[in-house]
Amino acid sequence: MAGYRRHRVPVAGGESTLPDVVPYLRGAGLAAYKLPERLEAVGAMPRNETLRKVLEYRLRERSGG
16 A cells, blocks of 8 residues: 555634644554645545445546546
8 A cells, every 4th residue: 555645634613734634544443654745625526326335536627546
């Protein structure tokens, strides 16, 4: 899973920032090398119609990467 340094999270209501999220992830036991470098808030995750899997290519298209 190398290369997953940007994380997208659906945010309802309040804004989450990277400085807010990192301490939570560290407290949950996430390894330091897995911590995100960027955080991108999205309204809703694009999902496929049948299996409801997240469409990662659509997320990449939205962010231009």
